Amino acid sequence: MYFHSLQFVFFLTVTFALYWSVHHHKWARLGVLMVASVIFYSMWTPWPLRLFIGATAINHLCIKGFRRSESPGVRKALLTVSIVSTLGVLVVFKYADLFRETAVALLGPLGVHVRTERFGLLLPVGLSFFTFQAISYVVDSYRGEIQKERTYFEHLLYLLFFPHLVAGPIVRASHLIERFDDTPSLTAQEGGQGLYRIAIGLAKKLVIADVLGSGLVDPVFASPEAYTSAECFIAAVAYSFELYFDFSAYSDIAIGTAALFGFKFEENFNRPYLATNLFDFWSRWHISLSHWLRDYLYRPLGGNRVSKPRALLNLMITMGLGGLWHGADWRFAIWGLAHGAMECIIRVWWWVTGKPPKEGPVARVRAGFGWAATFLVVVLTRIVFRAPNLGRAGEMYARLFEGSMGLANVSTLVWSVLAVAAVSHVTPLGLFHKAGDLFVKMPVPVRAVVLVLVGLGVRHLTSVETRPYVYFQF
Structure with missing residues (x-):
């Protein structure tokens, strides 16, 4: 179900x-x-x-x-x-x-x-x-x-x-x-917020994640040799957005559903693609898993309270096992170890130079470079995560770095959904909260009509077949 x-x-x-x-x-x-x-x-x-x-x-x-x-x-x-x-x-x-x-x-x-x-x-x-x-x-x-x-x-x-x-x-x-x-207990406001969160999750899943998956990601990863390097890169970016909107949609619906029974679940995502380094990314992505790995694996291993070489080893073990948790395939461990290795490089750099300042023009420039590098690393390593096997991942990387241009196979619908995904991801959370408050203040019949219209709109916009949630396989 x-x-x-x-x-x-x-x-x-x-x-x-x-x-x-x-x-x-x-x-x-x-x-x-x-x-x-x-x-x-x-x-x-x-x-x-x-x-x-x-x-x-x-x-x-x-x-x-x-x-x-x-x-x-x-x-x-x-x-x-x-x-x-x-x-x-x-x-x-x-x-x-x-x-x-x-x-x-x-x-x-x-x-x-x-x-x-x-x-x-x-x-x-x-x-x-x-x-x-x-x-x-x-x-x-x-x-x-x-x-x-x-x-x-x-x-x-x-x-x-x-x-x-x-x-x-x-x-x-x-x-x-x-x-x-x-x-x-459940107030009208809490119930309305729960329904709003469910509606947001449905829109994320059906309007964004499923369209990107069927419209570009699946065909490109199935036959990368049939697409240009530019199309392969756009598909890799699209997959990162598909994965985020698919999984965060499930979390939104879970949080909203629990709220309808009087329980409050913690947030599981916090705009992860705005992260300026990989540590920042993992503090924003699948937060409940990141905290679990920290509290029940990394810290029991000694965390960073031990020698520096041992701290780096603890980090690699945590990220490697965290990657393998995602699936019974060594490519998931490779994906996790790749993130762990780059986090080790960042940590050594901080040990040598100190953590960068958070204020001032230099800090903003460094944050900009950090954001671009982090997003690129996340997108490129996700190829290993998404490909059905390491051989296909290798084909995807080979095609990606050939340098061939052309985007004829990226449809207008995919471009539009990518734009919506990117804009909604950078939109301040305050606007989403205000929209939720507005939804809650609507009379119950009006809210019901809005939900029905959202459902009909989603059904009209998505001509693709309904797809399982990506994280069901994990």
């Missing part, structure tokens, strides 16, 4: 009505959310729910164990069991064939027999997001950051809550499970 389907509109309407009809009773309202979440996920395939239920049971028992134990060794052992078992599920279902293929390639020439048949395990939708959120809850409980002990039911609902389960954002316990005890 996609967020941008009529099926979801009906599902959300029914769930909303049932939830608020029993919202004064904790277990009744949580029961509505649990049933809704199970139904939502089951619309793809129900069997992974058994995997999620089992993994959560192991984690819950480990949490109960180390909460009751006073032995540091026992507590660490239970924490290890929980993390290893949770990551084990991810490794088996997502990376088993990647490791098998790698072993065949490395050990086969040495005469070591390795299974050549694919395992063919079905990757459960949202497993990567489930895994990271599950680990964050266990670690936060171990650290004492979650004081109240929760029931297994609450623990499971925290992980399965339908707005964020499939493609994030990765929600911390303080923004969800710790709100389960509070009797929810």
